[in-house]
Amino acid sequence: MLRIVDTRTGHLVEIPSVSRHLLSICVHLPAGDTGIGTMDLRTLLVGDVLARTAELHGLQSRTFVTTPDLPHEQDQALERAMSALGIHPPATVGVHHPNGTLCAAADVHVHAYGNATQDAGGGVRIDVGRVGPERADFLSSGLLDPVDPDGPDPLAVRMLMLGHAHREPVVVTGTALDEARRMLADWRQLVADWAQEPSRPIPADVLRHAHAVLADDLGVPAVLDALVTLATRADVPAGAKFETFAFLDRVLGLDLAREVGHQHRAAT
Numbered sequence: 001m002l003r004i005v006d007t008r009t010g011h012l013v014e015i016p017s018v019s020r021h022l023l024s025i026c027v028h029l030p031a032g033d034t035g036i037g038t039m040d041l042r043t044l045l046v047g048d049v050l051a052r053t054a055e056l057h058g059l060q061s062r063t064f065v066t067t068p069d070l071p072h073e074q075d076q077a078l079e080r081a082m083s084a085l086g087i088h089p090p091a092t093v094g095v096h097h098p099n100g101t102l103c104a105a106a107d108v109h110v111h112a113y114g115n116a117t118q119d120a121g122g123g124v125r126i127d128v129g130r131v132g133p134e135r136a137d138f139l140s141s142g143l144l145d146p147v148d149p150d151g152p153d154p155l156a157v158r159m160l161m162l163g164h165a166h167r168e169p170v171v172v173t174g175t176a177l178d179e180a181r182r183m184l185a186d187w188r189q190l191v192a193d194w195a196q197e198p199s200r201p202i203p204a205d206v207l208r209h210a211h212a213v214l215a216d217d218l219g220v221p222a223v224l225d226a227l228v229t230l231a232t233r234a235d236v237p238a239g240a241k242f243e244t245f246a247f248l249d250r251v252l253g254l255d256l257a258r259e260v261g262h263q264h265r266a267a268t
Contacts, residue, residue: 023107043110
């Protein structure tokens with residue numbers, strides 16, 4: 001069972017609201033004229049994490065995205081940015097329509113901060129916390145271009161945003177990005193090292209905690225905190241740490257197993 005706080009009421013609501021195994025998610029990007037910004041990317045990321053969490057809990061999910069009527073080059077830039085951030089492609093991307101027919105039957109509507117648009121149908125509403133600055137340097141620095149193995153890792157942006165509850169504001173700074181890059185690189189090296197040891201089951205207490213916090217209003221920061229603690233636990237075998245990090249990366253989407261089989265890179 002998944003529960004999410006509905007912005008309109010402030011109450012936790014079970015989703016989907018009826019006994020079925022398909023969660024329909026609609027991500028609404030603001031109809032602005034400033035191009036793709038950090039707020040758009042975070043809104044898409046929250047929709048992606050919700051879909052991944054639903055699938056981890058045995059549900060199927062289907063995501064729709066509504067956008068302004070973007071010029072072709074901005075539309076392509078949005079696709080590239082989604083790919084770079086590990087956001088799964090939506091089932092359908094459509095232009096905003098006054099009657100909201102594309103998303104009228106969605107179980108959950110994910111809106112960017114400050115988007116006053118009213119949903120045409122029912123469903124839970126999630127308002128994503130604001131991001132500052134709106135036009136962060138990484139949008140023009142090439143960070144979200146197709147991944148260069150020797151260049152900066154765009155998933156550091158994902159890591160940074162996942163470290164904040166989806167309703168809370170995020171400030172994107174160079175220092176914060178550097179810290180996210182460092183932690184991501186450290187975790188990938190640890191996962192690669194642990195992968196060389198015999199596999200062991202995921203600790204039951206960690207698994208229960210992760211499922212519980214994810215099912216209760218997408219508690220991703222608590223999952224990250226749990227992994228930080230797990231990495232230093234002497235009572236957990238390396239193989240169990242590997243399995244835990246790999247399993248929870250299904251939600252985190254940080255490509256934590258990237259360095260498995262490439263440990264020689266650490267020596268270069």
